[in-house]
Amino acid sequence: MSAAIRIQQVSKCFGSTQALDRVDLEVRQGEFFGLLGPNGAGKTTLISALAGLVRADSGSLSVMGHDVQSDYRVARRHLGVVPQELVFDPFFTVRESLKIQSGYFGIGDNDAWIDEILEKLGLTSKANANMRMLSGGMKRRVLVAQALVHRPPVIVLDEPTAGVDVELRQTLWAFIRQLNEAGHTIVLTTHYLEEAENLCTRIAMLKAGRVVALDTTVNLLRRFSAHSLRLRTDGAMPPELVRDAAQNGGWWSLPFDGFEEVEPMLTKIRAAGCRIDDLEIGKPDLEEVFVRVMQGSQQGQQS
């Protein structure tokens, strides 16, 4: 079975800026894959290269086995991209825009699918509204609809929830999850790491155009983050606990692997005469993983 997306040794420079530096990445069919990185890491450039909007200086990219340069039309037909920028033609209604988009892909009678997408994205009541009359969140919904109009097996969403309200987020993720369950491959870039942690089964992290971590979400959390006992006390902590602890805003954070370690830690704190004023258990989270990977730029274990 061919990979949904295969990126091999892709580099791209804009003048003196190395936006992509020998990127190797493979996304399997049916995956929900996260592409993360700080501003300017190269995520959008990589997506643009995949969609044929930017030409890589070297390397190759394919979608469902079709090279994005030599087999552009077929590769593009297999790909739906939700762009980060709100670009649209202000003169058409929502339905007209979707019909025109269908036309680009040579699809004539697409009304039933358009109705379904409109409904799933909560756009039915806006179908005949002019694009320029829509709010920012509604325009973003239309961008998602446009990306799906030709039923692409691979869907790439470039920060689809930037600046959108809770309702759209939930509607959007419910729909995207459904598409993933139906077999579509999903690639997501987002700065909301909680979203990526909940949705993506595998994650690549980019920094300065390079892949600096690539692994399953579970493995990344296991390797770079831990449970922690977080507490505020009235006095100095026992020195043997301070060694591994981090302090932030009056809170101590003590990492641990198994819950059986918690009670002995509390006993030591009490024995040192400290009163515990507040206490909580922190779970491993992707934000900690992200910060540690970006600080260290370790090459993550491949999976």
Ligand SMILES: Nc1ncnc2c1ncn2[C@@H]1O[C@H](COP(=O)(O)OP(=O)(O)OP(=O)(O)O)[C@@H](O)[C@H]1O
């Ligand atoms: N058309 C362009 N011309 C010149 N430089 C560009 C162009 N497009 C991107 N770059 C540069 O390439 C680098 C990667 O940009 P890119 O937009 O791919 O990052 P990103 O990871 O998508 O960032 P963000 O999270 O902010 O969207 C940046 O340094 C950016 O300034």
